[in-house]
Amino acid sequence: MFVGESKKNRSVKGIKYFVVLLCLISATVHAQKKFTIQKGSITFTSNAELELIEASSKMLVGLLDPTNNQFAFSVSVQSFRGFNSELQRIHFNEKYMESETYPKATFIGKIIEQVDFLADGLYEVRAKGDLDIHGQKQNRIIRGKITILNGIVTIEASFKIPLSDHNISIPKIVNQKIATEIEVVMNATMVMQ
Secondary structure (H helix, E strand, O other): OOOOOOHHHHHHHHHHHHHHHHHHHHHOOOOOOOEEEEEEEEEEEEEOOOOEEEEEEOOOEEEEEOOOOEEEEEEEHHHOEOOOOHHHHHHHHHHHOOOOOOOEEEEEEEEOOOOOOOOOEEEEEEEEEEEEEOOEEEEEEEEEEEEEEOOEEEEEEEEEEEHHHHOOOOOHHHOOOOOOEEEEEEEEEEEEO
16 A cells, blocks of 8 residues: 555555456456356354344345356445444444455455356355455355356355454454354355346
């Protein structure tokens, strides 16, 4: 970051970076169509000793290239709803996720297993890529299921994210109310564009 660079400029640069990545994935095969999310959601659960916190977003966007199994998914951090209170949502954005500085969470990579996107079927897959949350990238392999039926691709995945992997710290005063490892569930229905 350059001295004097504003948070807004970094946020705009982050969004531009994600759009460029989507374009690069799209440009790999000019004539081939890609799958985009028609409907998608991400839910997270913090199941701590003294409190259960759940929130979800239906603002998941993404692209999947069936010719090379590459993908890019993104969600706006501020789009999560369902907290136990509005104050909890504000603290999530301001104190923990710092969503003004880090507005998006992304997962960009490639599906390891071969998938025939032209035939109906159920596939157990592993997605390998960079999970970027709170400005901290971690290379991850996430297991999931891909169901293909009548040209519609459904993706389901559940995984855990240690907060320490993404430099998210929890103050001692609330450490019994926020889990150190967050459970995440992702669902997406994708159609060819």
